[in-house]
Amino acid sequence: xxxxxxxxxxxxxxxxxxxxxxxxxxxxxxxxxxxxxxxxxxxxxxxxxxxxxxxxxxxxxxxxxxxxxxxxxxxxxxxxxxxxxxxxxxxxxxxxxxxxxxxxxxxxxxxxxxxxxxxxxxxxxxxxxxxxxxxxxxxxxxxxxxxxxxxxxxxxxxxxxxxxxxxxxxxxxx
Numbered sequence: 673x674x675x676x677x678x679x680x681x682x683x684x685x686x687x688x689x690x691x692x693x694x695x696x697x698x699x700x701x702x703x704x705x706x707x708x709x710x711x712x713x714x715x716x717x718x719x720x721x722x723x724x725x726x727x728x729x730x731x732x733x734x735x736x737x738x739x740x741x742x743x744x745x746x747x748x749x750x751x752x753x754x755x756x757x758x759x760x761x762x763x764x765x766x767x768x769x770x771x772x773x774x775x776x777x778x779x780x781x782x783x784x785x786x787x788x789x790x791x792x793x794x795x796x797x798x799x800x801x802x803x804x805x806x807x808x809x810x811x812x813x814x815x816x817x818x819x820x821x822x823x824x825x826x827x828x829x830x831x832x833x834x835x836x837x838x839x840x841x842x843x844x845x846x
Contacts, residue, residue: 699748712740750776758819765808771816778825792835809833 701708718734718772742748753772762768767789774785789809794801813833820826 679686698750699743701743701748705744708744746780747777748781750780750782761815762812767808768812768815771812772819775816775819775823775825778820778829779823806811 721798751773753762753776756762756772756776758772762772767787770787770789774787777785789805791801791805813831816828817831819832820829
């Protein structure tokens with residue numbers, strides 16, 4: 673029985689979706705919606721008695737149902753950031769694109785979005801590293817807040833920036 677570590681005791685239905693490059697490609701409908709729905713009906717016929725009454729089977733069906741809702745619903749449009757009117761403001765960095773995607777997800781009803789911005793584990797040349805990372809974070813975080821406000825969704829969004837790293841106030845040899 674899978675543990676669903678990301679969702680703990682709540683179950684597989686609440687496992688987060690990883691919208692990396694491959695994940696975004698998985699949301700693109702490669703065939704017409706009618707053909708997609710036809711294939712879903714065939715899959716439902718095959719699966720109708722599969723694992724009947726088992727929680728893992730029900731969780732799988734819940735996940736598949738959510739995925740279908742995303743693929744043919746409004747949420748999939750969230751990932752098509754190139755069509756956004758503000759794309760040119762966000763396009764120069766992966767963080768920018770991810771934050772624009774998060775805005776679009778909130779606009780389309782998503783209630784919780786996590787954006788990762790790795791690269792903070794600096795042990796050498798920390799000054800140059802921070803000059804790079806902090807500038808990027810500052811630019812796109814302020815742009816995020818401005819655009820959330822412009823689009824009238826800032827009042828229903830909570831932005832939290834956190835890190836697992838703590839540093840002393842003085843740069844030392846380590």
